[in-house]
Amino acid sequence: MIKFHGDAADGLGIVEPGTDRLTAANATSFKDDVLGLIEAGTSRLVIDLSKVDFVDSSGIGALVGLLKRIGHRGEIVVSGLSDNVSQMFRITRMDRVFSSYDTAEAALRALRENA
Amino acid sequence: MPLLSLEMRPELSEVDMAVTSLKEAAGHALSEMKLATFEIALSEALTNAVRHGLVSVEGSAAPDQPIKVTLSDSPRGLLIEIIDAGAQGPEDLYEDVASPDAIDLMAESGRGLSLIRHCVDDLTFEPAPGHNRLELLFHPDLDT
Numbered sequence: 001m002i003k004f005h006g007d008a009a010d011g012l013g014i015v016e017p018g019t020d021r022l023t024a025a026n027a028t029s030f031k032d033d034v035l036g037l038i039e040a041g042t043s044r045l046v047i048d049l050s051k052v053d054f055v056d057s058s059g060i061g062a063l064v065g066l067l068k069r070i071g072h073r074g075e076i077v078v079s080g081l082s083d084n085v086s087q088m089f090r091i092t093r094m095d096r097v098f099s100s101y102d103t104a105e106a107a108l109r110a111l112r113e114n115a
Numbered sequence: 116m117p118l119l120s121l122e123m124r125p126e127l128s129e130v131d132m133a134v135t136s137l138k139e140a141a142g143h144a145l146s147e148m149k150l151a152t153f154e155i156a157l158s159e160a161l162t163n164a165v166r167h168g169l170v171s172v173e174g175s176a177a178p179d180q181p182i183k184v185t186l187s188d189s190p191r192g193l194l195i196e197i198i199d200a201g202a203q204g205p206e207d208l209y210e211d212v213a214s215p216d217a218i219d220l221m222a223e224s225g226r227g228l229s230l231i232r233h234c235v236d237d238l239t240f241e242p243a244p245g246h247n248r249l250e251l252l253f254h255p256d257l258d259t
Contacts, residue, residue, distance in 0.1 A: 021131045023131055023158060023162070024127045024162045024165075025127040025128045025130060054134075054154060054158070056158045056159060056162065057224075057226035057227050057230055058162070060226065061222070061226070062223075064220075064221055064222065064223050065223045067221075068221060068223070083147075083151070087148070087151045087152070087155075088151075088155060091152075091215050091230065091233060092215055092218075092230070093215065093220055096220065097220055097221075
């Protein structure tokens with residue numbers, strides 16, 4: 001389901017959920033797919049939500065689970081949040097947990113600069 | 116006045132389609148920001164109904180019992196009624212629910228009830244043997 005654009009050399013990558021709604025129907029498979037990337041060595045990830053119109057509490061839980069799994073070994077940031085998704089992030093205070101960027105490219109640049 | 120009534124199978128894969136249909140039907144009556152909170156509350160409530168509706172009164176799976184959802188216009192605002200055929204829920208399910216601010220930021224679950232409470236203007240939960248009825252009210256003119 002997910003789409004991944006990555007660079008194995010520096011462990012950096014962009015993940016697109018590959019769905020317009022990240023919800024209870026697909027949050028577990030999304031999380032498992034991204035965990036596979038983390039296990040394979042991608043430690044700094046941009047979750048690009050620019051094509052996602054809605055995230056529910058299960059989607060939020062999946063993102064938090066990924067952040068906890070990667071821990072201090074890496075970093076996860078988000079990009080491309082729509083007004084709808086931004087509101088969910090504000091209500092659940094995820095705006096305090098995840099650094100957010102307008103575009104995946106800007107997020108990738110920031111991750112590279114932080115390295 | 117009913118605006119839309121639908122029945123859905125108690126499966127998570129059914130929730131998104133139902134939410135999209137109901138959001139479209141409610142769109143004329145709510146501001147853009149209010150519609151966003153309507154979508155959050157409705158999605159969480161239907162997901163809960165699916166998860167809890169999968170267990171019948173006898174404790175066995177009851178996947179054939181549909182969840183009935185009705186969207187209505189009322190003098191108080193937009194009403195969503197959700198009736199599942201699951202085991203009777205606790206009377207106080209929606210009482211003393213923590214606000215989203217009070218939930219551990221790093222929790223991976225447990226936000227659903229909090230989001231429903233936070234995103235609606237009023238809520239009635241009526242559990243009964245063999246079914247649970249949840250009514251959510253959204254004032255059209257008040258943004259949360």
